[in-house]
Amino acid sequence: MDPRYSAQEVLLCDLCDKDVLQTHCEPCNVNLCLNCIGKHLSDPSKRHNVVPYRQIKQDQQQSFTPIYPKCSKHAPKNCELFCERCDISVCSTCLSSGTHKGHNLLDILQKHKSMVEDLKIDLAELKHRINPTFQNIASDVKVGKAKLDKHYGQLTTDVIKQGEGWHSEIEVIVNKRKSEIEAMRMKHLMALEKQEDEIAKILSEINRSTLYLEKILSSNDVSLAFANQSRNSEFRKLPPKLNASLPSFSAPKINTENLNLLFGYISELSISTEDAEPPCLPPFKPFLDEPELINTLYTDFVNLTSVTCPKEEKIWTCERKEIMKLYNTESKLLIPIKSKSGKDVEDIAVMKSGELVYTDPGERTVNIVKKTQIKELIRLQGWRPRFLCNTSSNELLITMDNDDKQSKVVRYSGSTAKQTIQFDDSHLSLYSSSGNFKYICENKNMDICVADNGAEAVVVVNHTGKLRFRYTGCPSSSGRFYPYGITKDSRSQLLISENLRGRIHILDQDGQFLRFIETFYLVSPWGLCVDSKDDLFVALSSNGEVKKIKYM
Known part of the structure; x- marks a missing residue:
């Protein structure tokens, strides 16, 4: 997964595309690591202003200018409130009409903020759970296809070996069996390719939804969030699982009587599908943008x-x-x-x-x-x-x-x-x-x-x-x-401390890097453990403190 496209992952320098970005040149709109600052500033033809990247992120958040939705009944009035009972945005004229009297009204930006958080969770689930699940299923289908020729090739070899011990008049039976194998192989291959196409279509829809959610999150248009209909529940339903009972070749001892029967037979190819059970996973917990220090415990060590x-x-x-x-x-x-x-x-x-x-x-x-x-x-x-x-x-x-x-x-x-x-x-x-x-x-x-x-x-x-x-x-x-x-957490993620660099790596259960926990108070992290609430305890070898951190 390219770390440039996820807020959960490490963002890279635009120049070297290798080291973690830490600064930003505002006039040039370029993200830089510490090593590349000097190289970037060496161009005297441009005016430069390099600032910490976190400041840019904060400035962007502070400069958010909302685009209020227009009232459907009193255009061109803007809707600055949201009626929870009616589940619609309302303007001042709607209020004065008395239609929403006694209803619970929220500031529309407050409602939008809540909806944005839901969108972020949907986006994170699409990227880090649903999409990888379908990618794994697609990979399994490719593996099945790769094994297909090997299995059916072995069947063909077994049939040929059996035929070598027989007289030439049995050749017609050999050809018949080879034809049966090829027909079943094609049938099996077609079933797998059909499943592969279906999964590819779903993955395409997932990617489209992902891009659309990213577009909403990067837009100032509040109405886009209201118009959005989450498809995550649709995508959580996994495709039917393809079950195939692979044929095998049974070869009795050679007997000149009843050649066709005694030569050996190939069991039938059985292909069926069954509804796949969704994996039993804990509730999806996105990473916090910044880890939260819950408590510091002081020991005598x-x-x-x-x-x-x-x-x-x-x-x-x-x-x-x-x-x-x-x-x-x-x-x-x-x-x-x-x-x-x-x-x-x-x-x-x-x-x-x-x-x-x-x-x-x-x-x-x-x-x-x-x-x-x-x-x-x-x-x-x-x-x-x-x-x-x-x-x-x-x-x-x-x-x-x-x-x-x-x-x-x-x-x-x-x-x-x-x-x-x-x-x-x-x-x-x-x-x-x-x-x-x-x-x-x-x-x-x-x-x-x-x-x-x-x-x-x-x-x-x-x-x-x-x-x-x-x-x-x-x-x-x-x-x-x-x-x-x-240590590990409830999502089977591995957390590993890197003492010398003062940071903690988070991996998924297959060893894929997800992100760092890297803050100013993690000085020489050593021992780790996670409690039942997925709060992380970090023992610091530098001062004997234990930091309790929330990261999801």
């Missing part, structure tokens, strides 16, 4: 590295020392816990039952805190536990390393190891060598996501351990990518 949310209004924290602390959202210390060995704690997590678990690399143990009593849960031989998370099935995923510079992820149910993830299909290590930060989380779709600082990547595998993707930073950003904390 200096170099805060981990934060987790056990319950509403409470957070556990630690800083890679021997102490772990539970605070409420008023920064009051509720419980301090010292590690059982007195050695440094690497990371913390909370089980569904509320118990705190932590890793002790020095002792090679994972421990659980029940009330105020600490019990050893896991003891490793030859490996050191580093970072961990609790899963949807109340298991633990733990990153660990050894002295041979190997790293892996192990799933534990209680103290029993159930799964080890270390190598890809080529038997190459999925993760970087030991000694690097590897925060971990399980996404809603059960993907296992590791922010591998040493590999300069977020490494995501599915629940079986098969590599799905690697994210190595936003394509529009220059420089190296060093991820630290990682």
Whole structure:
């Protein structure tokens, strides 16, 4: 998705088309990154005035001059009010007529502002949910077409191989079977192409609606918003799903009797459609234009590295020392816990039952805190536990390393190891060598996501351990990518902290970059967690503060 065309994404410099824009030259109407300012100002033939881009955005908002709709009954009077009961805009003459006496009347700009917000939500849903869903369906159809020739080609090969063992008089049967296969292949292909055409038409309508909504939002004409009829409910209905029972070839042993029957038969091609169930997704939440700082929690730590949310209004924290602390959202210390060995704690997590678990690399143990009593849960031989998370099935995923510079992820149910993830299909290590930060989380779709600082990547595998993707930073950003904390939200979006640049990346569940959270108060963000309301907690390693942020 081109970041130039979404307010949710990174806007790029008009000159280099690579770096994030930060300034704007008003006379030239050009957006610039910091690196390109000097190059732009070097042209003495023009007058330049470079200002921060945010100021331009604010000035545009402040310069909004509404075009009021004309009254349909008392033209050319302008309508400056809106009657909620009658659901129409009204002018002063309409009021004096008494028609709307006792009705709830709103300032029309207030009503327009509410409608604009609805339009923005519709536009965001079209761009970030409905359109991608149909794109995925269209992609699946293309994959089906790509597999079509392979499958039917294999059927043809099987038939030919069977025919090679028979006498020449059976050739007519071979040709007959080949004709049957070709006829079914064409029928199957036509069904897929028909579905592809239907989806393409719907996508065209979606794109038209998207462009029209963008036109409304960029226009000063208030009447356009009133004239608009949302089509999102129409587009939410997914097209029928094409089901095809692929034919197969059954070949009995060669027998000279009843050649036609014994040669083998091809099962019938069955093509049908069924209504596709809309995906079970949480309510669509657009990103806020600017993240909102809800609260700042002050801890007694200096170099805060981990934060987790056990319950509403409470957070556990630690800083890679021997102490772990539970605070409420008023920064009051509720419980301090010292590690059982007195050695440094690497990371913390909370089980569904509320118990705190932590890793002790020095002792090679994972421990659980029940009330105020600490019990050893896991003891490793030859490996050191580093970072961990609790899963949807109340298991633990733990990153660990050894002295041979190997790293892996192990799933534990209680103290029993159930799964080890270390190598890809080529038997190459999925993760970087030991000694690097590897925060971990399980996404809603059960993907296992590791922010591998040493590999300069977020490494995501599915629940079986098969590599799905690697994210190595936003394509529009220059420089190296060093991820630290990682968490997920209710929409299966991944949030990754970039400590050195003071920002947080947001990805969709397939690794597509969506946007940054980047504000002046995010100084050295490290550990991350998201609560049940999708509010983000960010541990700052620079000053021991925890920032609570609303971003959707």
